[in-house]
Amino acid sequence: MYRLLFTQVLARFDAEAVHHLTVRAFRVLALLPLLKGLIHRSMAPRDPALRIKAFGVHFPGPLGLAAGFDKDAGCVPALAALGFGFVEVGTITAHAQPGNARPRLFRLVRDRAIVNRMGFNNAGAHAAAARLRRPRGLPVVVGVNIGKTKVVPESEAVADYVTCAKELAPLADYLVVNVSSPNTPGLRDLQTAGKLRPLLTEVKQVAAATTRRTPLLVKIAPDLADDDIDAIADLAVELELDGIIATNTTIERPPGVHVPPGAETGGLSGRPLKDRSLRVLRRLRARVGDRITLVSVGGVEDVDDVWERLLAGASLVQGYTGWIYGGPFWAARIHRRLAMRLRRHGAKSVQDVIGRTAA
Known part of the structure; x- marks a missing residue:
């Protein structure tokens, strides 16, 4: 039913307009405690086998x-009610910014992919913090993803991230330093170990000073060379980060992908990213073992993908494009099927299968 609705109705409208309409609808849902609670009771993961402790x-x-x-962290409770085990908001910058010029969001329906060059459009850290302080009415793990304000020069990037972290780290269950979006000029240059070290060191001090010591993760791009992936992995272990999220969107356009006019630049997500994301995960696992938590994202579409990422060494898995194409029941459906698969394989918990096929 949802696939028919998507292809015959939603896909005929501007992608960003549909996105904003959906966000507004979820914000309304977040304000309706009875309905929100009913949806949460029917869709949230409740099987004990699915529970996992990470960082x-x-x-x-x-x-x-x-x-x-x-x-902008505006609809966290509604998203949690739909069956996600956790919700990562952002990317949020220290200062509000409009993002890049439109059009900046494109569907590649044939490839079950999306191209975006949004450019960290958000209302800023102070506005997001006000929303995160509001009562949610539901138990939900919230990650906060932070990035560099576009107008801030690279020489002031560390201070910009620190400003954002000071505002948001106390309100986050975990904090993510995003240096891997392709849509902010110069941002990916911060992934080099020499530039990343002082940035992560400073932000980690902020995260560690919160009441609960907020865990700190870094999100990397799929387009890094293998040696650069190894260098970041080694740096994460050296600095005792809590995790690595792999991967962000790619600037590559794999052969066979149908790119609509206007979508030649920007970050590609969805099915075409699947293989590269999995390769990066496996390389990270081989490098760091189980010393830090790995979170896998990129091309996750179904329970088979989640299962494969867990076996390869990810403790947590994220999706976005797969949810857009899979519909509102996507996360709840995957969690139910994952619980069934765990039992079929004789595993008592998710933890039992993590890294089972890792080298």
Whole structure:
């Protein structure tokens, strides 16, 4: 039913307009405690086998929503009610910014993919913090993804991230430093170990000073060379980060992908990213083992993908494009099927299968 609705109705409208309409609808749902509670009771992951503890945080299920959908932390409770084990908001910058010029969001329906060059459009850290302080009415793990304000020069990037972290780290269950979006000029240059070290060091001090010591993760791009992936992995271990999220969107256009006019630039997500994301995960696992938590994202469409990422060494998995194409019941459906698969394989919990096929 949803696939028919998507292809015959939603796909005929501007992608960003539909996104904003959906966000507004979820914000309304977040304000309706009875309806929100009913949906949560029917869709949230409740099977004990799905529970997992990562970097000191308890998750009801391993599948979460990646950053990019709820950019301003406005509809967290509604998203949690739909069956996600956790919700990552953002990317949020220290200062409000409009993002890049439209059009900046494109569907590649044939390839079950999306191209975006949004450019961290958001209302800023102070506005997001006010929303995160509001009562949610539901138990939900919230990650906060932070990035560099576009107008801030690279020489002031560390201070910009620190400003954002000071505002948001106390309100986050975990904090993510995003240096991997292709849509902010120069941002990916911060992934080099020499530039990343002082940035992560400073932000980690902020995160560690919160009342609960907010876990800190870094999100990397799929387009890094293998040596650069290894260097970031080594740096994460050296700095005792809590995790690595792999991967962000790609600037590559794999052969066979149908690119509509206007979508030649920007970050590609969805099915075409699947293989590269999995390769990066496996390389990270081989490098760091189980010393830090790995979160896999990129091309996750169904329970088979989640299962494969867990076996390869991810403790948590995220999706976004797969949810857009899969519909509102996507996360709840995957969690139910994952619980069944765990039992079929004789596993008592998600933890039992993590890294089972890792080298």
